[in-house]
Amino acid sequence: MTEMIRVDTATRGSLVERAMDMVRDYIETHDLKVGDTLPGEGSFAAELGVSRPVMREAFGALAALRLVDVGNGRKPRVGAIDGSVMAASMGHAVNTAQVSLAHVWEVRRTLELRTAELAAQNRSEEQARAILSAAHGLSVEHDEEARTNADTLFHQTIAAASGNPLFYQIVRSFEQLMAAAIPKAWSGRTTAEEREETLALHREVAEAIAARSPERARAAMESHFASSIGEMLRDQV
């Protein structure tokens, strides 16, 4: 523990970064995969010649970034890529006005026009059914939470069906911001006709994906974005 007192903060910070790099290098050179166990803090600390507290801080930072999983007193394990890391970053950027919601929706729109296209090419039969089912699940009146969940599932299942796990993780990272925005978007659609239009646009995306038509899926997703969250984007582009 004496090292914590002796070493100044800047030096300590770079020690922690070196310790983080060492764990990353270990994962890469040993060709480890998600769930594989890593040597403990003590072993890395001895190898690098740093104190346990420095190594603990490094593991804490790696766990925050989901590169390692240190939960429940088990040995540390290699972590799975997780949209929550980007979500934390984006949520913070929105909360501190570094990025507007319109900026986020524009990025979402860009990605999801492509995931709709790719899903139409790559979806399995099961995914096609799940997307249709989420689209139909949106027609629950008087249960905002169920509708928000179905809407979130709709977009995430399309991203998963794209076949590219990076699209899926990025789309998942919008979840928290969507949980706040979806009820607002629906509350702007007050008449039965407006609500039916929104439902029809979701169904059209789902049907185009089921029909394996990339162009139609992209066009339908574009109409959906223009209609449901067009207001939020209007002052942006």
Added chain:
Amino acid sequence: MTEMIRVDTATRGSLVERAMDMVRDYIETHDLKVGDTLPGEGSFAAELGVSRPVMREAFGALAALRLVDVGNGRKPRVGAIDGSVMAASMGHAVNTAQVSLAHVWEVRRTLELRTAELAAQNRSEEQARAILSAAHGLSVEHDEEARTNADTLFHQTIAAASGNPLFYQIVRSFEQLMAAAIPKAWSGRTTAEEREETLALHREVAEAIAARSPERARAAMESHFASSIGEMLRDQV
């Protein structure tokens, strides 16, 4: 310090998460902006009734996610959104084969067709010049590092010129993976004609952005991706 021994790891983990949430809430409710100072660890620890080590761990995790900046012995400050967080996540996913390079390039392509379009709409005169200058800077033979830097700058300046800081941060997060991939892409272009073709495609993107032509900029970026990194994408889509 006795708490570190008494409390089991799972409980400790949830304490750290509560502590992180408390700092996030503080930033949001006080409407803090990048660079604003936060109360120190001790103050948060007393407020939440947790130990200093738990609070230190929470600040460490928040710093890893770049939500706070705790460097150099200063008081903690509100952090700026930083592509390095998503970069760490993506680099790890590629190193552990959760995501392939082809997946990453497909996401990049999707985003950069749009940043090219938006840059043509929103770029300043200075940005238009910087993009042209980066495109011309690529024609350095025999200096791989200078060329990689110019290529990286080219893509990042276009993303910045889109006017959407989230696009810019995501494009920045590809930097490390690009630093490895760009020299490989160039090494595949061995004849003077092939190299000139790549240079011409970059110049065409830059000129379309300078000419404020979104369609031309998007089409040129699409040709650039098809030509320069088409091989990497071919087995993907």
